[in-house]
Amino acid sequence: MKLGKDEISRLFLGGLLVIGVIYCYFALLLGPLQSKQETAEKTIKELEPKLAAATSVMLKYNAAKLNKEAVDTSLSRINVMIPSGSPVAWFPPRVTEFFKTHSVDKASIRLVSEVPDKALPDYQRMSWNVDFPKIDFIPFVIALAEFENEEPLVEIINVVIEGNRDNVETQRAVLTLNNLVKK
Amino acid sequence: MALRLNLYHEIAKEKQAKRRDPLKLSMIALGVIVALFAGYYFWQLALVSSIGRQLEAMELKFKADGPKSEAAQKGIDELAAVAKMSDSIVKHIEGRFYWAPLLEIVTRLVPADLQITKFSGDVQGDLAKKGVLNLDGISSGANPRESAETLRRAIEKELASRYRAVTASFRTLEDGTESINVEGTHRATAIFQINVQFSVGEEVAATVVVPKKVRKIIPGITQ
Numbered sequence: 001m002k003l004g005k006d007e008i009s010r011l012f013l014g015g016l017l018v019i020g021v022i023y024c025y026f027a028l029l030l031g032p033l034q035s036k037q038e039t040a041e042k043t044i045k046e047l048e049p050k051l052a053a054a055t056s057v058m059l060k061y062n063a064a065k066l067n068k069e070a071v072d073t074s075l076s077r078i079n080v081m082i083p084s085g086s087p088v089a090w091f092p093p094r095v096t097e098f099f100k101t102h103s104v105d106k107a108s109i110r111l112v113s114e115v116p117d118k119a120l121p122d123y124q125r126m127s128w129n130v131d132f133p134k135i136d137f138i139p140f141v142i143a144l145a146e147f148e149n150e151e152p153l154v155e156i157i158n159v160v161i162e163g164n165r166d167n168v169e170t171q172r173a174v175l176t177l178n179n180l181v182k183k
Numbered sequence: 184m185a186l187r188l189n190l191y192h193e194i195a196k197e198k199q200a201k202r203r204d205p206l207k208l209s210m211i212a213l214g215v216i217v218a219l220f221a222g223y224y225f226w227q228l229a230l231v232s233s234i235g236r237q238l239e240a241m242e243l244k245f246k247a248d249g250p251k252s253e254a255a256q257k258g259i260d261e262l263a264a265v266a267k268m269s270d271s272i273v274k275h276i277e278g279r280f281y282w283a284p285l286l287e288i289v290t291r292l293v294p295a296d297l298q299i300t301k302f303s304g305d306v307q308g309d310l311a312k313k314g315v316l317n318l319d320g321i322s323s324g325a326n327p328r329e330s331a332e333t334l335r336r337a338i339e340k341e342l343a344s345r346y347r348a349v350t351a352s353f354r355t356l357e358d359g360t361e362s363i364n365v366e367g368t369h370r371a372t373a374i375f376q377i378n379v380q381f382s383v384g385e386e387v388a389a390t391v392v393v394p395k396k397v398r399k400i401i402p403g404i405t406q
Contacts, residue, residue: 010206058248160303162300
């Protein structure tokens with residue numbers, strides 16, 4: 001079959017039209033669609049870990065809330081042991097009274113220092129010096145054992161016990177102790 | 184043989200030519216291609232819109248969960264701080280050093296021919312505590328120095344079963360200038376001071392000492 005000049009020009013024009021249509025199809029229809037898809041997929045990929053992290057944080061929070069009760073109970077038990085008011089007002093009488101009930105009569109207490117504790121922002125350590133000018137060693141140690149057991153927020157860091165020069169039957173004891181109090 | 188004449192050959196030829204018209208055939212082919220392209224486009228469109236819906240749902244969820252998770256994180260931090268504080272206090276309480284048992288040990292170990300004139304002790308530290316005791320005393324008997332030595336060994340042995348790194352040593356051990364009268368017999372005395380060191384509480388991890396870079400000293404070159 002031989003094509004005429006007119007037919008060849010028609011075929012050429014037809015070919016051009018097809019190429020144009022294909023270009024428009026890919027460039028104007030499929031192209032934006034694909035870029036939209038890519039953007040959406042990229043955003044989904046970015047969102048997925050964020051959503052997973054948010055979910056995990058909320059789950060952790062729920063788990064932590066369950067533990068909160070135990071922590072609150074523990075803290076409230078500790079706080080109950082600390083009377084309100086200035087420690088200088090309540091701590092020395094408390095110690096004196098305790099040892100008095102254990103037959104250790106005289107005790108003089110003075111505040112040495114107040115140190116904030118980095119690990120415990122709501123609390124501070126108060127250091128006290130307790131002087132017992134006249135003690136009987138054995139009853140004193142028994143009283144000390146009870147004091148250590150009954151006062152969990154008090155830690156004795158220094159103990160000096162020496163014989164009294166004027167009365168060899170008795171001793172003198174000096175304790176340095178740290179007490180944890182609320183700020 | 185009968186002769187058959189096709190009087191419509193021109194019409195048939197025209198029909199055949201019409202059926203094999205390249206323009207018509209190409210239009211059909213083009214139509215099929217266009218239909219395929221359109222189908223693919225709509226399929227892609229459906230896919231993209233489904234992804235878009237998924238994204239929209241996720242964005243909505245994140246919008247709702249984002250502030251909640253931020254608040255939850257804040258809550259976690261607060262709870263963690265409270266838990267840490269509670270834990271620190273519990274550790275502080277549980278890690279306290281108890282003096283009464285130590286005094287009981289010392290009392291039990293001191294024999295009748297020996298007297299402690301001064302007891303001083305110091306225990307410092309948060310979790311790993313270092314303890315120092317000083318026992319000043321006077322011993323008497325046939326061999327007062329040996330009595331003091333027996334006490335030192337007994338203290339070291341007994342405390343080693345309770346505490347770590349216990350060392351007991353004499354700071355001083357001297358013959359006393361005075362003798363004492365026990366039940367009518369004069370006894371020689373010795374004055375001693377025992378120093379006891381020990382560790383208690385959590386063990387501290389050994390510090391890693393990073394060796395300093397060794398400088399090469401080349402003779403003749405001042406550094």
